[in-house]
Amino acid sequence: MKEQEYILIENYLADDLTAKELGDFEDKLRTDLEFRETFETYQQVSDQLKHEFTHYSEKEAVKKSIDKVANTYFEKKKEQPKKSSFKPWRIGVAAMILILVGIYAYQEFSTPVYSDYNQYPTVSFQSRGEESESLREAEEAFNSHQFAEAATHFEVLVKGNDNVEYKLYWAISLVETDQFEKADQLYLDILKSESVFVHEALWFGALSKLKQEDNKAASQLLSQIPEESDRYKEAQKLYKKLN
Amino acid sequence: MSVQKAHPDQKYIEGLKQDNSFVIREIYDKFAPKVIHFICQNNGDDAQAKDVIQEVLLVIYDQACIKDLKLTCPFDAYFFLLCKRRWYNKLKKKKLDTVTIKEEIVSEHEGANHLEFETSLFQDQQELFKRMFGELGKSCQDLLKKSFEIDSMKKVAEKLDISYAYARKKKSLCIGKLTEMIQNSPHYKNLKS
Numbered sequence: 001m002k003e004q005e006y007i008l009i010e011n012y013l014a015d016d017l018t019a020k021e022l023g024d025f026e027d028k029l030r031t032d033l034e035f036r037e038t039f040e041t042y043q044q045v046s047d048q049l050k051h052e053f054t055h056y057s058e059k060e061a062v063k064k065s066i067d068k069v070a071n072t073y074f075e076k077k078k079e080q081p082k083k084s085s086f087k088p089w090r091i092g093v094a095a096m097i098l099i100l101v102g103i104y105a106y107q108e109f110s111t112p113v114y115s116d117y118n119q120y121p122t123v124s125f126q127s128r129g130e131e132s133e134s135l136r137e138a139e140e141a142f143n144s145h146q147f148a149e150a151a152t153h154f155e156v157l158v159k160g161n162d163n164v165e166y167k168l169y170w171a172i173s174l175v176e177t178d179q180f181e182k183a184d185q186l187y188l189d190i191l192k193s194e195s196v197f198v199h200e201a202l203w204f205g206a207l208s209k210l211k212q213e214d215n216k217a218a219s220q221l222l223s224q225i226p227e228e229s230d231r232y233k234e235a236q237k238l239y240k241k242l243n
Numbered sequence: 244m245s246v247q248k249a250h251p252d253q254k255y256i257e258g259l260k261q262d263n264s265f266v267i268r269e270i271y272d273k274f275a276p277k278v279i280h281f282i283c284q285n286n287g288d289d290a291q292a293k294d295v296i297q298e299v300l301l302v303i304y305d306q307a308c309i310k311d312l313k314l315t316c317p318f319d320a321y322f323f324l325l326c327k328r329r330w331y332n333k334l335k336k337k338k339l340d341t342v343t344i345k346e347e348i349v350s351e352h353e354g355a356n357h358l359e360f361e362t363s364l365f366q367d368q369q370e371l372f373k374r375m376f377g378e379l380g381k382s383c384q385d386l387l388k389k390s391f392e393i394d395s396m397k398k399v400a401e402k403l404d405i406s407y408a409y410a411r412k413k414k415s416l417c418i419g420k421l422t423e424m425i426q427n428s429p430h431y432k433n434l435k436s
Contacts, residue, residue, distance in 0.1 A: 002419065002423075003416055003419065005419070006415040006416055006418065006419030006422070007412060007415045007416070009415065009419075010411070010414065010415030010418065011415075037426075038422060038426070041422045041425060041426055042418060042419065042422045044368070044372075045372065045418055045421050045422050045425065046418055047309050048309065048369065048372045049376075049387055049390075049391045049418070050391055051305065051308055051309045052391070053387070053388050053390075053391035053392050054391045054392065054394070055308065056392070058262070058308075059301075059304070059305075059308075061262050062259065062262045062301070062304050063301065065262050065264050065267055066267055066297055066300050066301070067297070068264070069264060069267045069268050069271055070271065070293055070296065070297055072268075073268075073271045073272075073275060074289060074293050077279075077289065078289075
């Protein structure tokens, strides 16, 4: 019974029914709901089969086209950097940069103080006969930052020998122990001496004024350090900060 | 099918149907970013988005060919909804029940919801059909494949070394068998359109 129905439906779809058969078929479709449902499902199945097998190559071609476009699209997408995806580590990096900028700005724009500059290289004086003992002691005291002791030794040395270099280190030691008046006097002496220590005297004289919080006087001394001096860059930097 | 006038975006459906690479590229350029973004926001990645988009385009293609799909809403809304649904179903299959999708799978566009429902139904019907075809006897499978690959039943009969009349009868009985199997499937009732 069902088999006959399928053969009939197939012939109907193939447009292969006589006029009488067609009339009966259409009547049955209208009146027999179960038959109608079978017919509709049969037709759907038939359409699916046609799509799957008759148009197989067309579907494969579309699949290939989609594949190709998709691959190109996603390759291109991969190459582009993500616009604004949130990454927690970026906050870390940003914070680090902020801190570094902060430190730089602090150093660059904060009011400079004496303790930012009072770093001295280890001194080593050449032995000069009878002075050698005092000189060694002065050297040791200065290098170990015993400035009061160093000042005493340099004072003795300067009294025995009007050496500009000794005067400089005596002055530095005096500034370290807050004896500014004598120190500034010594710097002035050195400036008048026209020796190789003039630039150093200007620099350390300025630091003395800085420690006394006399920025104007410090600036005035710094501004006299000429371009050819080793202290020039340092002096300019400090000068800019003070002004 | 609806008798409503097709939306201007029908051009995307037609382009896909005609295997027009320019249109396919346009679909990717215009509509893929939203889908990729959605999937990446919901436990997925680019590769998974790529699969979803390809699968959805093929379903649209199938429906366009078999059912003469007519777009009654913007392609964007329809396509996005289909991709969302497909991704949601994949998550469910992976048993990621704990995952809550960030949005409801409903479009603001009423027409899109309706059309998406039709396409999803079509897709389920297609899957049922494929599964049942696989369960069909081998002789029926072979005869049906040949019947639809080759446009003349006479040639099919020659190829299978059977009479023309028998080939025709067998074809209708095989399709009938498949029809029955589908109608008897527990899923069939849910899939009646």
